[in-house]
């Protein structure tokens with residue numbers, strides 16, 4: 001039930017005076033309420049749950065996490081202790 | 085429609101499923117753990133993901149996962165299901181629900197059968213669809229089954245708020261909202277508790293943040309790690325929990341920083357508290373947990389389906405064999421239930437943990453964990 005899926009905002013518009021948008025989930029485009037992520041711009045990634053964007057995806061943070069995990073692989077058995 | 089960009093496909097999903105990262109994290113968990121630990125993932129979506137990707141079978145024997153009560157379909161009281169069925173059976177109503185509630189057995193029938201018998205029961209993807217349906221059908225009553233954890237509350241709050249703002253009066257909600265922190269408190273206060281660490285549900289925290297968990301980690305001396313839903317997220321959350329346990333630490337940490345901040349989603353929190361207020365709530369199979377739910381504030385009483393329809397004298401009857409309450413608290417595993425896989429299957433569920441795709445019984449059944457042996461990892 002609490003499934004949330006990242007998608008890219010491709011259009012922003014207003015309906016009944018709340019901010020709505022169209023969000024692209026790898027080719028499937030769905031209408032989404034953006035009222036809870038008011039700072040969102042077209043091109044941003046948002047996490048969508050039941051037709052509502054609940055969070056704007058922090059892309060810098062995502063890249064940092066992946067870089068850190070990649071480093072953990074590189075360190076291999078020596079092993080960094082810094083996943084946190 | 086805008087054509088999708090080639091590189092947009094599954095962005096921020098595929099990267100967090102990469103096998104080499106999964107392997108490395110599993111190695112790291114194995115290297116870190118020295119003693120047995122019981123760790124609970126709260127969210128049914130995470131239970132399902134662990135099993136779908138087979139991750140639970142790759143964990144070292146020392147790490148035992150138990151599955152929490154974070155499946156709203158599972159914990160919605162039978163009484164409320166019966167109320168939903170009573171409302172949906174009325175000829176003057178259009179009853180709207182998320183799809184997974186339709187097959188949940190009530191005392192005598194389910195919403196799916198009400199629909200098959202001619203009831204106007206509609207599956208909605210977003211709560212806002214109900215508003216459209218209500219405006220298109222001004223002579224009928226539209227009722228939305230507003231269940232769910234904190235993740236779903238902003239959408240449901242927005243439905244009420246918009247109906248109020250736009251003066252749409254033929255709409256109401258049957259509300260059974262629940263919250264995670266009081267459930268964690270109940271689990272940790274139970275005398276039989278074995279849980280030593282928690283994976284907090286990432287999307288609940290996207291809304292609420294994780295500051296609420298800090299006093300819990302302190303009071304019960306348990307690590308709580310905010311965790312996402314992809315294999316890399318799940319294992320990273322587990323690794324951080326195991327590291328804390330091995331080091332004797334008990335902090336709230338965030339393993340899902342791309343989606344969750346400490347303070348959470350402020351605009352969502354504001355609308356939730358404008359529309360809902362805290363209340364005691366019964367959890368199916370568990371009982372009443374103080375302050376564990378949200379109900380409509382008195383200003384929005386007009387939108388309360390329980391006030392609008394005569395459904396207060398409903399008598400319910402739970403299955404006598406179902407032990408889903410103990411399963412939801414991490415005290416028993418599905419194969420310890422005598423009905424599991426025999427009298428109770430996804431096609432003929434006796435309890436809610438079998439009917440919901442996020443229910444622990446359904447996940448164990450689907451992924452073939454039929455007995456203790458098959459559940460053992462080596």
Ligand code: SF4
Nearest residue numbers: 406407421428435445
């Ligand atoms: S197997 Fe069925 S009857 Fe047994 S606990 Fe699970 S849902 Fe209840």
